[in-house]
Amino acid sequence: VLYLVGESRSEFGGSLYMKELYNVVAGTIPAIDYNAERGLWNLVIEANKKGLLSAAKDCSSGGAAIALAKMACVSDKGVSATLSVTDSRDIFAESMSRAIIEVAPENCAAFEAMVGSMACEKIGVVGGDTFTLNDVTMRLPEMQNIYYNTFKKVIEGDL
Numbered sequence: 001v002l003y004l005v006g007e008s009r010s011e012f013g014g015s016l017y018m019k020e021l022y023n024v025v026a027g028t029i030p031a032i033d034y035n036a037e038r039g040l041w042n043l044v045i046e047a048n049k050k051g052l053l054s055a056a057k058d059c060s061s062g063g064a065a066i067a068l069a070k071m072a073c074v075s076d077k078g079v080s081a082t083l084s085v086t087d088s089r090d091i092f093a094e095s096m097s098r099a100i101i102e103v104a105p106e107n108c109a110a111f112e113a114m115v116g117s118m119a120c121e122k123i124g125v126v127g128g129d130t131f132t133l134n135d136v137t138m139r140l141p142e143m144q145n146i147y148y149n150t151f152k153k154v155i156e157g158d159l
Contacts, residue, residue, distance in 0.1 A: 001102070001103050001104075001122060002101070002122070002124045004059075004064055004083065005043065005099050005118055005120045006040055006095070006098030006099060008064070008083075008090065008119070009030070010086065010089075010090050010093050011030040011093050011094055030096045031096065032097070036096075036118075039118060040097050040098070040099060047101075050110070052104075052110055053101060054102040055071060055075070055100075055101075056099050057100045058098070059100065063090075063091055064083055064092075064093075064133075065091040068081060069131060071100060072131050072140060072143065073140075073143055073147040076140070077126045078126070079124060079125075079132065080130070081123045081125075081132065081133050081134075082123060082124060083121075083123055085134070088135065091133060091136070108122075
């Protein structure tokens with residue numbers, strides 16, 4: 001089961017999204033709430049000590065969409081997830097103090113009890129050979145090819 005832990009805002013200043021789509025690094029970078037950051041990573045550390053986590057990935061570079069895509073590529077497991085967003089581009093928002101947390105179904109209740117007052121949304125599940133996030137769908141082998149081979153192609157001049 002996949003969770004998004006932490007408060008999401010439509011923040012794109014200095015983001016990968018702005019750089020890739022508009023070739024500009026500009027705007028106000030997302031604010032850092034050090035208490036929220038400490039709370040998030042204390043949760044991750046303590047839940048991991050209790051053996052409740054299967055994986056965890058921060059959302060600071062490329063937002064929840066890129067975090068989930070990286071997790072899927074590296075684990076060789078598909079994802080089916082839905083994020084509650086006001087604007088469809090917010091799946092790429094780079095709000096700080098957020099992480100995607102993967103928890104085995106039998107550990108969900110114990111993990112949720114640890115979350116306390118932190119923003120936490122159950123967003124989907126792991127499995128299969130397709131990556132689906134809101135209206136974005138890609139077969140995992142195609143996504144892995146891009147993830148693992150694009151840098152090599154750029155270096156070798158094949159793009």
